[in-house]
Amino acid sequence: METDYHRSxxxxxxxxxxxxPGSLDxxxxxxxxxxxxxxxxxxxxxxxxxxxxxxxxKKIMSSAMMQEVDRxxxxxxxxxxxxxxxxxxxxxPGIYAMAGLVFEVAKxxxxxxxxxxxxxxxxxxxxxxxxxxxxxxxxxxxxxxDLLTPWELIEKRIEAAAAADFVLVIYxxxxxxxxxxxxxxxxxVSRYRQKSTPVGMVKAATRExxxxxxxxxxxxxxxxxxxxxxxxxxxxxxxxxxxxxxTPRGYRxxxxxx
Amino acid sequence: METDYHRSxxxxxxxxxxxxPGSLDxxxxxxxxxxxxxxxxxxxxxxxxxxxxxxxxKKIMSSAMMQEVDRxxxxxxxxxxxxxxxxxxxxxPGIYAMAGLVFEVAKxxxxxxxxxxxxxxxxxxxxxxxxxxxxxxxxxxxxxxDLLTPWELIEKRIEAAAAADFVLVIYxxxxxxxxxxxxxxxxxVSRYRQKSTPVGMVKAATRExxxxxxxxxxxxxxxxxxxxxxxxxxxxxxxxxxxxxxTPRGYRxxxxxx
Numbered sequence: 069m070e071t072d073y074h075r076s077x078x079x080x081x082x083x084x085x086x087x088x089p090g091s092l093d094x095x096x097x098x099x100x101x102x103x104x105x106x107x108x109x110x111x112x113x114x115x116x117x118x119x120x121x122x123x124x125x126k127k128i129m130s131s132a133m134m135q136e137v138d139r140x141x142x143x144x145x146x147x148x149x150x151x152x153x154x155x156x157x158x159x160x161p162g163i164y165a166m167a168g169l170v171f172e173v174a175k176x177x178x179x180x181x182x183x184x185x186x187x188x189x190x191x192x193x194x195x196x197x198x199x200x201x202x203x204x205x206x207x208x209x210x211x212x213x214d215l216l217t218p219w220e221l222i223e224k225r226i227e228a229a230a231a232a233d234f235v236l237v238i239y240x241x242x243x244x245x246x247x248x249x250x251x252x253x254x255x256x257v258s259r260y261r262q263k264s265t266p267v268g269m270v271k272a273a274t275r276e277x278x279x280x281x282x283x284x285x286x287x288x289x290x291x292x293x294x295x296x297x298x299x300x301x302x303x304x305x306x307x308x309x310x311x312x313x314x315t316p317r318g319y320r321x322x323x324x325x326x
Numbered sequence: 327m328e329t330d331y332h333r334s335x336x337x338x339x340x341x342x343x344x345x346x347p348g349s350l351d352x353x354x355x356x357x358x359x360x361x362x363x364x365x366x367x368x369x370x371x372x373x374x375x376x377x378x379x380x381x382x383x384k385k386i387m388s389s390a391m392m393q394e395v396d397r398x399x400x401x402x403x404x405x406x407x408x409x410x411x412x413x414x415x416x417x418x419p420g421i422y423a424m425a426g427l428v429f430e431v432a433k434x435x436x437x438x439x440x441x442x443x444x445x446x447x448x449x450x451x452x453x454x455x456x457x458x459x460x461x462x463x464x465x466x467x468x469x470x471x472d473l474l475t476p477w478e479l480i481e482k483r484i485e486a487a488a489a490a491d492f493v494l495v496i497y498x499x500x501x502x503x504x505x506x507x508x509x510x511x512x513x514x515v516s517r518y519r520q521k522s523t524p525v526g527m528v529k530a531a532t533r534e535x536x537x538x539x540x541x542x543x544x545x546x547x548x549x550x551x552x553x554x555x556x557x558x559x560x561x562x563x564x565x566x567x568x569x570x571x572x573t574p575r576g577y578r579x580x581x582x583x584x
Contacts, residue, residue: 093356162454168462171572187455189445196420197445204426206483208466208492216576225464228490232483314429318474
């Protein structure tokens with residue numbers, strides 16, 4: 069028998085909730101509340117595993133049952149029927165994650181469901197934390213996934229960001245099928261930055277298998293990077309101190325430190 | 327009489343803690359824990375006000391007593407003496423905030439104090455949430471403050487990011503003394519993007535006086551922007567739907583929505 073989600077108030081809500089990087093210490097109370105309020109939680113199994121200790125006896129629909137677009141459609145349908153649905157995304161659903169797809173599908177279906185996005189700690193926030201203070205100045209965030217974006221545009225962006233001295237935050241540096249893009253990026257950036265420019269990588273930030281590695285453009289080994297890794301490359305002023313990557317807050321020596 | 331912070335274990339810790347955007351619903355548990363564990367909390371008064379309900383009877387040192395660099399020095403000194411110090415920053419201390427200055431000053435003083443950065447929900451995360459899903463693709467984050475950075479470099483970055491079709495996230499769009507930079511930015515971006523490109527602004531995200539406004543490159547009114555505002559400008563594919571700003575996840579129509 070199907071659960072009847074129809075309520076006195078009418079329609080349900082679809083909340084797009086980020087788990088943050090992994091540890092529950094990084095899950096904001098607003099996200100936790102949305103999970104508590106949900107009648108049903110839908111998500112990719114990796115992310116559901118991160119929150120398994122707090123979902124209690126909620127009804128769960130995982131990726132074993134359906135793919136990304138189908139998960140969104142199912143979520144919209146259940147909300148339409150009156151359920152409070154939490155659609156779970158990794159990191160911040162608003163940064164390269166599920167929020168966009170939800171709106172895209174809702175628009176396509178001309179859905180009237182109320183959609184709530186709840187921010188989260190994204191990979192860029194947690195990786196910056198683990199590396200020290202790399203994002204104190206302007207940065208460009210680039211995904212190396214060429215599944216939905218032509219490589220030519222990605223390369224144009226790398227070139228533009230490198231030339232204008234942005235700190236670079238690299239999402240999706242590699243996958244099983246994509247293994248050359250990161251080396252290509254390092255090659256492009258090396259035309260604009262010194263060999264000593266710090267390059268940091270963080271794998272599985274805040275999780276048990278977390279790895280943090282600080283290197284330089286010259287010595288960075290792209291082989292160590294995998295799908296769970298985020299890479300940050302400093303600007304011309306970034307430096308390493310005490311195993312931390314630090315980008316100064318400006319280019320002029322206007323503030324006295326002593 | 328001075329408090330004696332010397333402990334059996336030796337030295338204290340300086341934690342750089344972000345308040346997030348303002349509402350305690352966006353304060354991660356790790357940050358809350360650091361505040362709970364602190365013997366003393368140091369910060370700019372605006373940020374201390376946001377967390378006043380959870381600091382209890384802690385010793386507080388606010389900006390009325392000292393300026394930025396002095397706050398950091400005081401924090402390092404107290405930690406050196408054995409105190410657990412929480413230095414409070416707005417948003418994410420790792421994004422244009424206090425983490426960098428702490429390391430810079432610690433390096434300058436050759437300090438051996440243990441420094442912990444704790445990530446937070448930055449303005450870019452909370453503003454993206456309020457606008458819908460603007461950051462689903464590559465973005466460049468640029469501060470318009472030319473206090474420590476030459477305007478020429480800022481303009482070069484705007485130009486580079488606009489030409490390479492990055493979504494733009496604008497920090498410090500304006501201050502009492504800086505009023506023309508945002509209009510200059512809009513003028514530059516307008517050379518590369520259509521008039522209909524969505525432009526969103528969020529003021530005081532998650533706070534009582536929150537304001538969210540969605541407009542276009544053609545009609546955006548920079549006069550409405552103040553120091554508490556973050557501005558997001560879409561890429562060539564971003565659009566408005568249902569009062570939300572949405573950037574599609576890619577440029578190729580590889581995913582079927584229906």
